[in-house]
Amino acid sequence: KAGVTQTPRYLIKTRGQQVTLSCSPISGHRSVSWYQQTPGQGLQFLFEYFSETQRNKGNFPGRFSGRQFSNSRSEMNVSTLELGDSALYLCASSVGGLGQSPWEQYFGPGTRLTVT
Amino acid sequence: TQLLEQSPQFLSIQEGENLTVYCNSSSVFSSLQWYRQEPGEGPVLLVTVVTGGEVKKLKRLTFQFGDARKDSSLHITAAQPGDTGLYLCAGDNDSWGKFQFGAGTQVVVTP
Numbered sequence: 001k002a003g004v005t006q007t008p009r010y011l012i013k014t015r016g017q018q019v020t021l022s023c024s025p026i027s028g029h030r031s032v033s034w035y036q037q038t039p040g041q042g043l044q045f046l047f048e049y050f051s052e053t054q055r056n057k058g059n060f061p062g063r064f065s066g067r068q069f070s071n072s073r074s075e076m077n078v079s080t081l082e083l084g085d086s087a088l089y090l091c092a093s094s095v096g097g098l099g100q101s102p103w104e105q106y107f108g109p110g111t112r113l114t115v116t
Numbered sequence: 117t118q119l120l121e122q123s124p125q126f127l128s129i130q131e132g133e134n135l136t137v138y139c140n141s142s143s144v145f146s147s148l149q150w151y152r153q154e155p156g157e158g159p160v161l162l163v164t165v166v167t168g169g170e171v172k173k174l175k176r177l178t179f180q181f182g183d184a185r186k187d188s189s190l191h192i193t194a195a196q197p198g199d200t201g202l203y204l205c206a207g208d209n210d211s212w213g214k215f216q217f218g219a220g221t222q223v224v225v226t227p
Binding site for chain 1: 146147149151156157158159160161164204206208215216217218219220
């Protein structure tokens, strides 16, 4: 079974631009979560989608948004990029969402975003 | 403020030595996972623990879940250079409403 895939793997943008990242979950998984990882803050939860609905949201500004399609693929968008948005963005898929503990997540390789 | 505290932050040992990393919280976990992450890659799930007092073994790795389900430890016996990586614990809790990760323990095993 194929793992979680993320595209692109690397991205360089300038301040003020916007970016869209894509995630394809493991086949059969309906939950996709997004995380931002930086050396200073570690792994920070952005949001989780389950069956095309945002189920949970972390403490990030409205510039960060996402969506999920009927085939469970998900996209994350960041508008008006800031230097501090430079990070590794990870998506993780699981069979079910919160409320179906144990909630085992399988991560993709991430998208390395650099904002200059 | 991290809801999950991991210690130590960094650990450097020689091949063949043993090591233990810890994950603690003041809250009760519904379940807890341990991951290992290598540079430039996503975290890889190692184990999930659910029951208080549970002990799971994965080759040279031993995972323990505290009786009160507030803490966990990962013990590696006879560490090898391939064990090098960032070890992350993560847990879910009904009151948090989302999955929380610890800051991680960076383990370096030198030959």
